[in-house]
Amino acid sequence: MPDYVLLILLVTALVLLVGLGLVVGLRRRPGGRADAPGDAPAPTPAAEPDVAPGPDLDETEVAVGEPPAAPALDRPETTAGRLVRLRQRLAGSSNPLGRGLLALLSRDRLDEDAWEELEDTLIGADVGVAATGELVERLRTRLRIEGGDAAPARQVLREELLALVGTDLDRSLAATGGDGVPAVTLVVGVNGTGKTTTVGKLARVLVAEDKQVVLGAADTFRAAAAEQLGTWGDRVGVPVVRGPEGSDPASVAYEAVRAGIERSADVVLVDTAGRLQNKTGLMDELGKVKRVIEKQAPVTEVLLVLDATTGQNGMVQAKVFSEAVQVTGVVLTKLDGSAKGGIVVAVQRELGVPVKLVGLGEGPDDLAPFDPEAFVDALLEG
Numbered sequence: 134m135p136d137y138v139l140l141i142l143l144v145t146a147l148v149l150l151v152g153l154g155l156v157v158g159l160r161r162r163p164g165g166r167a168d169a170p171g172d173a174p175a176p177t178p179a180a181e182p183d184v185a186p187g188p189d190l191d192e193t194e195v196a197v198g199e200p201p202a203a204p205a206l207d208r209p210e211t212t213a214g215r216l217v218r219l220r221q222r223l224a225g226s227s228n229p230l231g232r233g234l235l236a237l238l239s240r241d242r243l244d245e246d247a248w249e250e251l252e253d254t255l256i257g258a259d260v261g262v263a264a265t266g267e268l269v270e271r272l273r274t275r276l277r278i279e280g281g282d283a284a285p286a287r288q289v290l291r292e293e294l295l296a297l298v299g300t301d302l303d304r305s306l307a308a309t310g311g312d313g314v315p316a317v318t319l320v321v322g323v324n325g326t327g328k329t330t331t332v333g334k335l336a337r338v339l340v341a342e343d344k345q346v347v348l349g350a351a352d353t354f355r356a357a358a359a360e361q362l363g364t365w366g367d368r369v370g371v372p373v374v375r376g377p378e379g380s381d382p383a384s385v386a387y388e389a390v391r392a393g394i395e396r397s398a399d400v401v402l403v404d405t406a407g408r409l410q411n412k413t414g415l416m417d418e419l420g421k422v423k424r425v426i427e428k429q430a431p432v433t434e435v436l437l438v439l440d441a442t443t444g445q446n447g448m449v450q451a452k453v454f455s456e457a458v459q460v461t462g463v464v465l466t467k468l469d470g471s472a473k474g475g476i477v478v479a480v481q482r483e484l485g486v487p488v489k490l491v492g493l494g495e496g497p498d499d500l501a502p503f504d505p506e507a508f509v510d511a512l513l514e515g
């Protein structure tokens with residue numbers, strides 16, 4: 134056989150061997166598409182916005198995020214369980230106020246210095262100057278008249294604190310709409326107060342009450358907010374409507390309400406952006422969100438979220454928001470980390486609206502309906 138034929142045979146054998154090796158290698162590669170090595174990987178379908186922007190709105194790509202299948206869902210705690218924890222947490226954190234008050238009132242003699250000390254304790258706990266003055270006056274009168282063992286200071290203090298906090302305010306949440314539309318709750322407040330967390334926790338409260346909920350991530354200015362809300366929704370099987378960062382909040386709110394109507398939801402909770410801007414900007418933005426929502430369904434509740442640890446600063450913010458939009462209830466967050474439970478009294482007096490919910494920690498079920506008796510009792514426990 135001539136040399137060149139041998140050479141051709143050798144090269145052909147080599148090419149065949151290399152080819153075979155490649156095929157075997159492809160078949161062994163983990164996840165390798167060996168059966169069709171030339172194909173490109175199948176593209177993941179792009180998230181198609183399944184809803185269109187509402188009338189008069191910017192073109193934004195708004196999408197309804199569907200929660201995962203049922204087996205992975207959390208079972209949120211019931212209201213009764215939350216109230217027990219409310220009491221325990223408050224007894225742990227706000228106790229210095231109650232203890233201080235009781236210690237003062239149980240002195241043998243209440244001289245002027247003691248009364249002044251009592252005033253300082255109350256003002257220090259953010260009760261507010263006017264409310265403190267009234268409470269001290271009532272206590273002075275009642276303890277002087279009733280005196281001795283007839284009415285123990287604790288009982289008088291309990292009654293007066295309860296009267297101050299208010300037992301006859303309507304603290305219920307509008308959790309069902311009318312005429313085939315869901316109840317719509319707007320959640321407003323300055324960033325960092327716990328607004329988005331509150332929307333997530335509130336969804337759990339409602340799910341525990343067997344309500345159908347839809348969330349709207351209309352805080353489109355904070356990159357993480359929609360993401361955060363998506364996680365809250367996924368955990369309890371609640372759909373979250375969201376748009377891209379920087380998109381028009383009113384558009385997201387509109388689509389959330391539309392999704393709520395389509396799904397016959399009981400409640401739509403809408404998170405809003407809480408940038409501290411001038412009052413006009415705030416009014417314009419919240420006003421637009423509300424107007425656009427109300428093309429489909431009335432806003433039944435506007436909850437203002439306030440951080441209980443921010444004291445007077447929080448009160449200033451509260452006033453700005455209440456002038457921009459008609460607040461119907463207050464959520465006081467971080468009451469677990471504050472010895473200043475008196476803010477409950479101050480904020481109600483300042484805004485003329487009841488505290489409806491309190492945040493008591495970072496846990497998913499650390500939000501409870503505000504219960505004046507449990508609150509005052511926890512304050513005086515010790």
Ligand code: GDP
Nearest residue numbers: 324325326327328329330466467492493494495
């Ligand atoms: P947003 O900017 O107002 O939406 O605030 P976020 O919801 O992101 O919350 C800000 C921080 O406050 C987070 O770390 C929350 O976990 C925390 N937070 C919210 N509510 C409470 C509460 O009731 N107690 C405590 N201790 N932390 C809270």
